[in-house]
Amino acid sequence: MANFDPHKGYAPLLAETLVTESQLQMRCGELGGQISEDYAGREVLLICILRGGVMFLTDLMRHIRVPCQIDMMAVQSYGLGARSSNGEPRITLDLNSSIRDRHVLLVEDIVDSGHTIAQVLKILQTREPASLKVCALLNKQSRRQAHVPLSYVGFEIEDKYVFGYGLDLDEYFRNLPFIGVLKPEHY
Ligand code: PRP
Secondary structure: OOOOOHHHOOHHHEEEEEEOHHHHHHHHHHHHHHHHHHOOOOOEEEEEEOOOOHHHHHHHHHHOOOOEEEEEEEEOOOOOOOOOOOOOOOEEEOOOOOOOOOEEEEEEEEEOOOHHHHHHHHHHHOOOOOEEEEEEEEEOHHHOOOOOOOOEEEEEOOOOOEEEOOEOEOOEOOOOOOEEEEOHHHO
16 A cells, blocks of 8 residues: 555545445345345344445445344454364454354444455354344455355445445545545555
8 A cells, every 4th residue: 555644635636436325325224124024923033244345334224124133243354275283273352242042143334355254153153143144335356265154245346445434445445435446556
């Protein structure tokens, strides 16, 4: 990432707006409606993968009409094949709640290589949830290295460097209400 001055705002960095605020809000409504239908008669535990999934979670959950609870977890991202010294993916922040016999829906901002969500699925499956599914706002299918089943996808996107709406540039700009594409000269 090239240096930039966050005090100058996002405009000098923005090549184009990829998903507008209204498109994001509309899609959250659609996904929330679909999830509400699919989980009718059940309760769902929404698990946000920190930190990028925070804004998507808070907007999505407004549209979920079945009883739901939330929890958060964070996992150290590794490259292909990399693992911590004991051979297991590393949790840097674990859940507060037990997921045993519960219907769990992971909420992610973006699935790229798929390694992060694959690691999280592997960890959570051992805790014997009643069901375990993934809702990803953005899917970069062309970058996939690990097979991960995505039950809900907001938008299929090309391999561009995106930021905003939870996704960061050097930890900045997660607060933007839209998703933008970074100018190539800043890669
Ligand atoms: C991003 C994103 C996903 C992951 C996707 O997280 O939020 O968790 O990368 O990439 P993958 O499919 O190639 O594993 P990041 O590690 O940047 O942390 P953040 O959520 O705190 O921004």
